[in-house]
Amino acid sequence: MKKGDEKDTNTASQYTANKIEIDCVIFNFEGEILKVLLVKQKDNQGNTTCQLANDCIKKGETISGTAQNILKKYIGVGNFFLEQLKAFGYPSPSSSYEDISIGYYAMVKTEDKDVENNVFNLNVEWVAVNEISGLNDKHKVILDYSLKELRQNICKSAIGFNLLPEKFTLLQVMHLYEEILGIEINKSNFRRKILQMNLVHDSNQKEEAVSHRAAKFYSLNMQQHEMLAHRELNFNF
Amino acid sequence: MKKGDEKDTNTASQYTANKIEIDCVIFNFEGEILKVLLVKQKDNQGNTTCQLANDCIKKGETISGTAQNILKKYIGVGNFFLEQLKAFGYPSPSSSYEDISIGYYAMVKTEDKDVENNVFNLNVEWVAVNEISGLNDKHKVILDYSLKELRQNICKSAIGFNLLPEKFTLLQVMHLYEEILGIEINKSNFRRKILQMNLVHDSNQKEEAVSHRAAKFYSLNMQQHEMLAHRELNFNF
């Protein structure tokens, strides 16, 4: 802000005219269904409405810190995958400056015990993405954008694995991709692809007490961190 | 903002604590080199520093409107390709709330006469992306992010053509991709690929007065609008 320091002190009021809110699309993959955490509220007429987890930026917080604190509040853990989408602007009901939402999306594993406890304490619900209704328009825009980003990003990085447990079967991975992308994938081709990518790693464990041939458990390779960071993958669906 | 209306009126001051600035990475492809528009400034010591085109949000402006007005100011035309990157947060020198930059990137054709005129009126310079120096840290972050986005997006949509004239040769397109991606591309394979994509369309015109075989001019297909919007392409470099 070099430039602003000397010249713009008199216009500082212009900078502070927009309301800013942080909105967070929190995904999970419970029961092989892609779900989003929604917060329920009753309006004046007693109707129930839903919204994305959100908060305003508190004193001393960074914007990504606010997003992490939203995760902590609703999920109990703040260290899940979290990434910014972009800033959304809306006409303000009370100001001639737009209201601004900075959207984030997060990916959460719900087997975590911390998670379950918190979900019951707050007025919160996991809703399958294609069964969401009653979401206000501005949050719907953010949700749609997050889905588009999610679909793109699971194809060019390993971030999708953030929705799976530490140990997973290849079919679980396949179902994750099928569910999120809304496509059908050929089993044997998917296996070959993912195995020769060297992305996962046989854990020498197997499913137990299943009424069919037990599947092998795999875990993510350490190199995934690079793949995750650099978006070097290409699933090409 | 249903939820905010009743409950958060007392916390309204928390919303207005962050300074917001709009920063714009304006690209062109002058002389087959990818360049960015930088604004020069002299600081107190008389040193010249550079920054991205930027402004604060004016009363009654939307955030994308502010970005368009920045384009208009520096380029003379506001209807070039313009897209948001994301919001960037930085520690503020004067507040315990972060300063926020909302980054945009634009793609501009400099043969436009309007453009040239304006460039000379302001303290502005087109600098090749790999020769940029003296940019402050926060703008450098935005520039780097915009380059990453640009590289990704030209591979999955036709937005790269926004840097080319209406009529272009296939080799110009190829050089654009080589320059932006920093790779070498095989000529005959590139031609085949782009032609069978049905993305461009023979204009029945040819180069004139060139000291070698004249190249055909092509123009973008009408369908490109969809490709542009839906990111359905896949250049796969």
Add this chain to the structure above:
DNA sequence: TCAAAAGTGTTATGATTACACCCATGA
């Protein structure tokens, strides 16, 4: 007739697809 850039064709390789098949397990 030469250099320079436009433009074509051909073959080898590798990824993707489609599909048929075998394996392990509990009911």
Add this chain to the structure above:
DNA sequence: TCATGGGTGTAATCATAACACTTTTGA
């Protein structure tokens, strides 16, 4: 022994890469 889902193999097809070649133009 059957149903269910796990897992393997193979052949056809398609996209990509590498590279040699021909064409057109001004100097």
